[in-house]
Amino acid sequence: MPDPTSSVQGFINAEDGVRLFFTAIGEGKSVVVPLACWTAEFDVLAKGHRLVFYDPRNRGGSTPVEIGKISFENDVKDIEAIRKHFGLETMSLIGWSYFGGVVARYAMEFPGRVERLVMVCGPPIRRDPHSDKMNETMVNRINVVAPGFLQEAEKTLSEPETMRKFWEVLKQVRVGRNGLGPMRGDPSKYPNETPENVAATFNRASQTLGNWDWRVDAKRATSATLFVYGDADFLPAEAAQEWGESLPNVRVFKMEGVGHFPFLEDPEPFFGAIEGFLSEV
Numbered sequence: 310m311p312d313p314t315s316s317v318q319g320f321i322n323a324e325d326g327v328r329l330f331f332t333a334i335g336e337g338k339s340v341v342v343p344l345a346c347w348t349a350e351f352d353v354l355a356k357g358h359r360l361v362f363y364d365p366r367n368r369g370g371s372t373p374v375e376i377g378k379i380s381f382e383n384d385v386k387d388i389e390a391i392r393k394h395f396g397l398e399t400m401s402l403i404g405w406s407y408f409g410g411v412v413a414r415y416a417m418e419f420p421g422r423v424e425r426l427v428m429v430c431g432p433p434i435r436r437d438p439h440s441d442k443m444n445e446t447m448v449n450r451i452n453v454v455a456p457g458f459l460q461e462a463e464k465t466l467s468e469p470e471t472m473r474k475f476w477e478v479l480k481q482v483r484v485g486r487n488g489l490g491p492m493r494g495d496p497s498k499y500p501n502e503t504p505e506n507v508a509a510t511f512n513r514a515s516q517t518l519g520n521w522d523w524r525v526d527a528k529r530a531t532s533a534t535l536f537v538y539g540d541a542d543f544l545p546a547e548a549a550q551e552w553g554e555s556l557p558n559v560r561v562f563k564m565e566g567v568g569h570f571p572f573l574e575d576p577e578p579f580f581g582a583i584e585g586f587l588s589e590v
Contacts, residue, residue, distance in 0.1 A: 330370030349494035433548035435522035450482035483569035485541035539567030
């Protein structure tokens, strides 16, 4: 693990005045990683790379914003704000979960700025039909581990305690056979990371996506891409295959028995694959 005392922290101003918290660590080519508050384990990649972690608007250590300033488009623009702040001509990107889609979209819109792209357990390349299948999988799994919970939660979903329980159940049904290892970061220390705030932020950003379909736009992304997914997560195998068919220069890494948190479930092969990919000439 890199020496944490060598890290630099601060804030940058996005286009609309939103302040984004960042931590930069390591030396070498720059790799930008959204969602600093959840990705502390990724600092093992700082050997030979300059990692720039940041928290997106309304998340982690970044400043809270009104709901109208949250959108998928703004999340993409904020990566460009990070790039400009650090004066980077090019950079690599690593995005986990929803932010796998954000970094992919950035690579489509700014192809000349991205050297290498890593998507970890990201969304499907198009909404239909995969989103409905993912929701169906989620509901079926929750009904197995917590029968009746969803029906009861509908009445009080806006209440913090219900949202906290839903969050815990959701994590449980998205983890693979190994379970979760210890997590070095502590997102819960940030007021932005309460389950109700994360849900509101994510729901708003998802609504702004509309009925997305990036299969054509993906051809504009010129960077080498590594798409990582766990077959115990919600993403259907055919959705992962579509990323492989749509991006011009991509390899797909399926982790068997792994869910939505490969960096906590099976870190050695996960980080080994990413380190090898980032270090290729």
